[in-house]
Amino acid sequence: xxxxxxxxxxxxxxxxxxxxxxxxxxxxxxxxxxxxxxxxxxxxxxxxxxxxxxxxxxxxxxxxxxxxxxxxxxxxxxxxxxxxxxxxxxxxxxxxxxxxxxxxxxxxxxxxxxxxxxxxxxxxxxxxxxxxxxxxxxxxxxxxxxxxxxxxxxxxxxxxxxxxxxxxxxxxxxxxxxxxxxxxxxxxxxxxxxxxxxxxxxxxxxxxxxxxxxxxxxxxxxxxxxxxxxxxxxxxxxxxxxxxxxxxxxxxxxxxxx
Numbered sequence: 001x002x003x004x005x006x007x008x009x010x011x012x013x014x015x016x017x018x019x020x021x022x023x024x025x026x027x028x029x030x031x032x033x034x035x036x037x038x039x040x041x042x043x044x045x046x047x048x049x050x051x052x053x054x055x056x057x058x059x060x061x062x063x064x065x066x067x068x069x070x071x072x073x074x075x076x077x078x079x080x081x082x083x084x085x086x087x088x089x090x091x092x093x094x095x096x097x098x099x100x101x102x103x104x105x106x107x108x109x110x111x112x113x114x115x116x117x118x119x120x121x122x123x124x125x126x127x128x129x130x131x132x133x134x135x136x137x138x139x140x141x142x143x144x145x146x147x148x149x150x151x152x153x154x155x156x157x158x159x160x161x162x163x164x165x166x167x168x169x170x171x172x173x174x175x176x177x178x179x180x181x182x183x184x185x186x187x188x189x190x191x192x193x194x195x196x197x198x199x200x201x202x203x204x205x206x207x208x209x210x211x212x213x214x215x216x217x218x219x220x221x222x223x224x225x226x227x228x229x230x231x232x233x234x235x236x237x238x239x240x241x242x243x244x245x246x247x248x249x250x251x252x253x254x255x256x257x258x
Contacts (some may be wrong), residue, residue: 014243018067023111024203026071027064028225030217032231033209035078037086040233047091052151052235054099056174057075058106061148063242065112071228072114075217078122081153093125097132100150104136107143115143119195120154149196158220163193163220194220201225204249206242225254 006013019170031053037047057074064072069085076096100116107113118133125133133152167189171181191197205214211229214222228245231236 011240011243014240014247015066018243018246018250020249023067024069024249026073026200027069028073028075028202028204028205028218028222030075030205030207030215031234032207032211034235036209037233037235045091045097046088049096049235050092051099051146054095054103056235056237057099057103059239060237060242061110061114062080063239065110067246068112071149072147073151073199073202073218075151075154077120077152077154078215079153079158082124082153084119093129096152097129098112100136100204101132101139103148106140107140112145114140114146114148116140116148116150117196118150118153119159121158123152124153135197141249147199149199152197153219154217156214156216159195160190160220162195163190166193174204175227192219204228204245206230206245208237222225224254226252226254233250 002141034049034053035046036049037052038046040048043049061072061240077092081092106114109115116136116139118137122130122133150230168181168192173186174183201227204216204227205217205222205225207214208229208230209216210229218225219222226249228248230241230245232238232241
């Protein structure tokens with residue numbers, strides 16, 4: 001009881017301090033460590049870790065709501081994860097099907113409901129999961145002030161290849177010559193063909209589980225992002241861990257192009 005009260009008091013003080021500083025408008029989070037959390041807890045079912053991780057997303061959205069963070073982007077499944085044994089991938093697909101639709105319906109009760117958008121190699125997903133993503137998008141389509149972007153079957157290199165292919169197809173349809181293409185290709189042109197167009201680059205990217213790398217997450221968009229790495233597995237990520245990440249962001253002097 002005492003430790004809980006101390007935690008709550010510290011969290012309130014930390015939030016009050018964070019609210020006085022500049023806050024990121026777009027936060028990306030790599031939700032890493034779900035399976036390892038389940039194993040460290042003595043649970044042989046990875047589904048339990050995935051489900052606890054899904055529930056933690058609800059907490060994260062509440063924390064972001066309290067700081068008026070309008071864009072949240074989550075990486076829940078990498079393209080490389082699809083190469084894992086089916087007994088590892090199928091439970092995650094099932095949890096995503098159930099939890100993402102439930103999360104979408106839950107937006108109706110939020111004071112800052114978020115439009116849910118999904119990106120990645122979505123054609124590699126199971127039909128039932130694809131249907132669930134479509135339903136979540138339909139449920140939240142009317143919300144246009146706050147957004148939850150979810151990367152599924154995503155890889156940063158794959159996204160850039162996808163964008164370049166799309167750009168070349170566009171030029172081909174326009175009958176543009178190779179010589180002219182070399183003069184017209186630009187960073188802006190490539191960016192306009194990324195999975196999600198029109199969203200601001202992330203100000204802050206958080207990765208849980210102690211891994212100190214991005215693994216290709218938002219490879220193009222993260223060029224000026226600040227990074228924060230947390231040792232906690234994603235299901236064990238706490239409000240104070242999140243607030244510490246925001247505080248760390250506020251203590252940095254952001255430099256663009258240096």
